[in-house]
Amino acid sequence: MRERGSFDYIIVGAGSAGCVLANRLSESGRHRVLLLEAGGADLNPWIHIPLGYGKLFTDPSVNWLYETEPQSALDGRRIRQPRGKVLGGSSSINGLVYIRGQRQDFDGWRQRGNVGWGYDDVLPYFRKAENQARGADAFHGAGGPLPVSDQCEPHPLCEAFIDAAQQAGVPRNDDFNGAEQEGAGYYQTTSRGGMRVSSAVAYLNxxxxxxxxxxxxxxxxxxxxxxxxxxxxxxxxxxxxxxTARASGEVILASGAIGTPQILQLSGVGPGAHLQRTGVEVVHDLAGVGADLQDHLQVRMVYRCKQAVTVNDDLRNPLRTLGVGARYLFQRKGPLTVSAGYAGAFLRTDPRLASPDIQVHFINFSTTKMGDRLHGFSGFTASTCHLQPESRGAVMIKTPDPHDAPAIDPNYLATETDRRANVEGLKLMRRIMAGAAMAPFLDSEIEPGPDLADDAALLAYCRATGSSIYHPTCTARMGDDPGGVVDARLRVRGIDGLRVADGSIMPAVVSGNSHAAIVMIGEKAAAMILEDASS
Known part of the structure; x- marks a missing residue:
């Protein structure tokens, strides 16, 4: 065992939050900080090209390539759970979509007793992180480390989708992170000049x-x-x-909703009976470690396009492919800048709901599943995602060996609310796609296909094809109840000098893509750590 000395702070995990912490805790020069990352440097060129996330989906050099346990409600299938194993973590391999979540999400965290985590409390940290391309206002910041940019150019398919949504009664929304989330529009992305800006690029570099x-x-x-x-x-x-290294101040776990509970359990902190069964000595019996896993399930709808305007068309024609490469190389525009949601929408399956419960990611290409080859026809995709799932699962170690992946069980579609919302989301998409604005483009619905018409058939389709949209959270959640792992200042209950600062602390998953909220958690955690150190 080689000694690497003593540090004020040791951060475990250089992902969305870990890079933020490394930057902020070392900023003054007064604190000695050690940042540990299980992966390597972010040298793979596909990391920095936005559409390159498709190349990284099954790349073991930058991806943990986790899979869930067989999901009983998804026909016994194992579901891919990609997680970044590289500087920047999952922010180096994700789809670049910048969504914070709803005001109601954070106010809900506060209502659970987590003082300081309401929307008005966290908004300053979102603004602090952000360098908004449109400038600062009441909701956005300018001059922060993380660029938030508009799509490089509009696209006729996206324009048609947004128009069709309006025809279906959905308002246009040009800022999903502003006053209201509901509506249809283009997504903003964590990019700059047509290149990905991960947490490693924004904060660590x-x-x-x-x-x-x-x-x-x-x-x-x-x-x-x-x-x-x-x-x-x-x-x-x-x-x-x-x-080994010593921490004179604190150890901060920022290894994500899968890595953090695994490390805690390997350290003897977790549900005592389970740790004993797996051969780990119990240091602190803390039942909530690894429990309460939440993730968003997505269900993809694939359409054949009448016009050859999709990325499928660009990449199956050698001359067009050369043009795509040249346009990106010289202009930083075109298909290689496309994020995992080009346009999108936030919808309510019931008008009585206080806020949207469905998110749509609209993309101008199609595959059978993420990471597969593009279809051989002109195709585009719209995936629906239930934003506030009730289903909760767990992440539990199987053995004392840190090389062994833990058992990941999101327990998808465990409740009637979740099942109903996913079916209603597909029906909403069909209403939008039936709009006149889509008629010049939409040839036919390939998946699930018009033969699947009633609720039972659509639910069966969800079970057969639904997959993760890669937002695992809540496995070391904040709360002062018996299942809470950290308090409102993110200190692990019962262990001094140990905090968690990543998506695992969420009491409930945010209503949207999770990266922006995890960056906010890193910003807020760093501020609390420094404040506590000076008090």
């Missing part, structure tokens, strides 16, 4: 040369060292070598 920040890659953390109910350091492996 500007801080890397600070003498008080040490970044270690290929560092697989095996446990948090806990003495007398206090976190005093961490141990990790780098290849065959083993290392």
């Amino acid at each position: 500007p801080a890397k040369r600070r003498p008080n920040l040490v970044v270690v890659t290929r560092a697989l953390v095996t446990r948090v060292v806990i003495e007398a109910r206090r976190a005093v350091g961490v141990e990790w492996r780098r290849g065959e070598e083993r290392f």
Whole structure:
């Protein structure tokens, strides 16, 4: 075991929140900070090209390639759970869509007793992080590390979708992160000049040369060292070598909703009976560690297009493919800048609902499932996602070996509300696609297809084809109830000197893509840590 010295703060995980923490905690120069990342440097060129996320979906060099346990409500299928294993974490391989969630999400966190986490409390941290291309206003910030940009250009298919949504009674919305989320419009992205800006690019790169920040890659953390109910350091492996470092201040876990509960459990912090069964000595019996996993389920609808205007057409024609490459190389425009949602919508399945419960990602290409080859026909996709699932599952270690992936069980479609919402989301999409604005483009519905018409058939389609939209959260959730893992200042209950700052602390998953909210959590956590250190 090689000693790497003592630090004020040790951060485990260089993902969406971990890079934020590394930047903010080392910013003053007064604190010595160690950042540990299990993956390597973000050198793969596909990381930095927006559409490159499709190339990274099954790449083990940057992706943990997790799978869920067989899902009983999804016909026993295992569902892919990609997570970033690289500097920037999942922000280096995600679809770049910038969505914060709804005001009601954060006010709901506050209503559960988490003081300081209401919408008005977290908005300043969203604004602090943001460099909004449209400038600052009451909802947005300018000059922050994370660029939030408009799509580089409109697209005729997206325009038709937005117009068709309006014809179906859905208002146009040019800012899903402003006063209201409901409506249809273009997504903004975490990009700049046609290139992805991950948390590593936004936060870590500007801080890397600070003498008080040490970044270690290929560092697989095996446990948090806990003495007398206090976190005093961490141990990790780098290849065959083993290392340890001490923390005079705090250890902060930022390894995400899968990695963080795994590390806690390997360290003896978690549900005692389960740890004993897996051969881990119990340090602190904390039942909520790994429990309450939430994720968004998406169901994809695929359409054949009448006009050859899709990315499928661009990439199956050699001359057009050359043109796509040249346009990106010289102008940073075109299909290679497309995010995982080009346009989209937030819809209510019932007008009596207070806020949207369905998100649509509209994309000008089609595949059978993410990471597969594009279809051989002109195709486009609209996926629907239930925003506020009731279903909760768990992440639990299977063995004491940190190399072994934990059991991931999102427990999709476990409630009638979730099943109904997913079916109603498909029906809403059909209403929009029937609009006159889509008529010049829409040839036919390929999946699920017109033969699947009633609710039972549509639910069966959800079960047969539904998949993750990659927003696992809540596995070390905030709360002062028996299932809470961290308090409102993100301190692990019962262990001093140990915090969690990533998507696992969410009491409930936000209504939308999770990256923006996790960056906010990193900003707020850093501010609280520094405040507590000075008090």
